[in-house]
Amino acid sequence: MEDLHLSFTEENYLKSLIHLTVLSLAKIEVGTNELAVNLNVKPATVNDMLKKLKEKKLINYERYGKISLTEIGRLAGMEVLRKHRLWETFLVEKLDFSWDEVHEVAEQLEHIHSRKLIDRLDSLLDFPKFDPHGDPIPNAKGEIEILTRKTLNEIEIGEKCRLVAVKDNSSAFLQYVNKLGLTIGSEIEIASKEIYDELLHLIIDDQTFTVSKKFAENLFVV
Amino acid sequence: MEDLHLSFTEENYLKSLIHLTVLSLAKIEVGTNELAVNLNVKPATVNDMLKKLKEKKLINYERYGKISLTEIGRLAGMEVLRKHRLWETFLVEKLDFSWDEVHEVAEQLEHIHSRKLIDRLDSLLDFPKFDPHGDPIPNAKGEIEILTRKTLNEIEIGEKCRLVAVKDNSSAFLQYVNKLGLTIGSEIEIASKEIYDELLHLIIDDQTFTVSKKFAENLFVV
DNA sequence: TAATAAAGTTAGATAAGCCTAACTTTAAAT
């Protein structure tokens, strides 16, 4: 079953669709424009590719209709996501990369075609369940644990929570997280919130920090 | 200096040129046809690319003239070769691949762009000098130890030698080498040679084997 | 419901890599 040869671009479309449907709870379809934004291309470009992906039976799609993954498409997309997250874990665990440096390289490595390579890598890393950003890693069967996670801005004043993952994977954001001394597992308490400009005052390790709503929306906590 | 962005294809051209010039002792230039054969494309295709590579100052080339690498081209090509051989070493050393399985995957991995990645990989592997096929690995400065090596068919009857590298990297050939119980470092004695069909009779570990001239030409010995 | 806005599609271009077929230049043989 796993011998359909997909181009880098096709794989990126499928991975995007995984993010926009499977991983975005309670939404199994997306539109052309949303996919275009996610892939950083123009809607006209997406439209061309939709025809090709439908032809290859990777997506369900009708003219002017919504887009969803077929089972084949879902498996192929999940494999790309699995590779991405395993490579990120490898870079951090084995090559001492920091978590803000791995995403760009993993964007390249996720397209290496070799089932054996990825399964051996999984084994070398001891079958990790989460990547360096706290995101779950799909297993070899394409199964993933989808957790309902709150973002920091949804937490009430006075409540304590623990950082389990980050939404934004850009190095700009992650370096900002580093600057606050935050890592996956950090305890965070909401000291107070500003109504006017929506700033949050946090207590981390007995120190006080002020962050924006935008920042807080990119932190997943429990 | 290392911020010229090269495509996979351009990198493959430079790597080919490294093989055909730098690594092929006493020949610093090649022609369009020879390069085309090496890259498995048509001469017309090569011709188009030559114009582009010259434009980017990666090769020296004039219409109807021979092709050679510039210093920039040599360094870029050497880096691709370095990556190829380091990844092959990684696959064998860290992921338990056998030497006949690594070449195809390394053909993909050699195009991952990240200086940090490759230098960390080098360090993880303890700065190996040779890849699994006995080929020297260029260092981070693009320097490589070029050794003058004899092939098995050049050895005289009665002489003993040691396998140091293989010329052919195809899995078909390497599996054949495996079948004879040969590995890098194996002692080989030439028992005799047939004049008529150029077969060689070898003694390896007190056992006798018969191989063709074609086979013997692909084994480097000292 | 009719007007307007948003979403989606099509047509026509472009650039990278590749091809075949025909042509030109250089090298090798007679």
Added chain:
DNA sequence: ATTTAAAGTTAGGCTTATCTAACTTTATTA
């Protein structure tokens, strides 16, 4: 020194992935 063969080049096409500009369909909102 011609002739022929080999090597190299050009012209014109194809495919993939992208774009812009114009158009059509669906959704929203007055």
